[in-house]
Amino acid sequence: MCPDTNADQSVPPLPPQPPPAFSPPVPPSFPRRRARSRGPLPFLALGCGGALLLALLIGGAVIGGLYAGSKVVDPVVDAFLQQVNDGRFGEAYAGLHPRFRETTPPEQFELFMRGVVDALGPYTSKSIRGINVNSANGVTTTVATYAMTFERGTATGTFTLTNGQIVRFDIDSPLVRSALECPHCGQTLDAFGNFCPHCGKPLTEAEETV
Numbered sequence: 001m002c003p004d005t006n007a008d009q010s011v012p013p014l015p016p017q018p019p020p021a022f023s024p025p026v027p028p029s030f031p032r033r034r035a036r037s038r039g040p041l042p043f044l045a046l047g048c049g050g051a052l053l054l055a056l057l058i059g060g061a062v063i064g065g066l067y068a069g070s071k072v073v074d075p076v077v078d079a080f081l082q083q084v085n086d087g088r089f090g091e092a093y094a095g096l097h098p099r100f101r102e103t104t105p106p107e108q109f110e111l112f113m114r115g116v117v118d119a120l121g122p123y124t125s126k127s128i129r130g131i132n133v134n135s136a137n138g139v140t141t142t143v144a145t146y147a148m149t150f151e152r153g154t155a156t157g158t159f160t161l162t163n164g165q166i167v168r169f170d171i172d173s174p175l176v177r178s179a180l181e182c183p184h185c186g187q188t189l190d191a192f193g194n195f196c197p198h199c200g201k202p203l204t205e206a207e208e209t210v
């Protein structure tokens with residue numbers, strides 16, 4: 001059984017208070033109203049101002065990021081494309097990131113670039129479409145996407161740079177894709193090469209005459 005704890009705790013009612021002899025004056029309403037209006041308004045103003053500032057900062061960061069990023073990537077990509085245009089494939093290859101050169105021999109690179117130029121013609125211009133900059137452990141990796149124009153058509157170019165050197169690139173275009181079709185068996189090739197990996201027939205004119 002629970003003991004009835006409330007039983008002995010009833011407080012005796014307070015004796016009726018005598019009315020105050022002096023009632024304090026009602027504070028003037030003007031300052032009070034001002035004090036009240038000071039409450040939510042500055043908050044709202046700060047909220048709106050803050051949101052606007054944040055939007056400006058985000059917008060600025062996106063545009064600034066695109067601009068700053070492309071300012072770093074553009075000269076590297078431009079120099080590379082100029083070298084390819086000039087047929088200076090060895091120079092273009094030498095400027096690529098060592099990791100690219102470790103996995104792709106110069107002959108394969110030259111075959112691919114010749115294939116691109118054969119399919120699209122010389123490169124004429126590009127405009128940045130997107131950029132992604134990632135920094136970790138002192139390594140900055142930037143992926144830039146361009147809408148590229150060549151003499152015979154357009155392409156989407158994606159260039160990945162590590163610490164300012166092209167480590168990976170892709171030039172995608174229907175013209176390049178159709179050029180990557182074996183003329184003998186019609187299979188689509190993964191890359192330009194001397195021989196078709198599907199039918200084994202030579203893919204370059206030079207090889208064909210041998």
Ligand SMILES: [Zn+2]
Pocket residue numbers: 182183184185186187196197198199200201
């Ligand atoms: Zn084939």
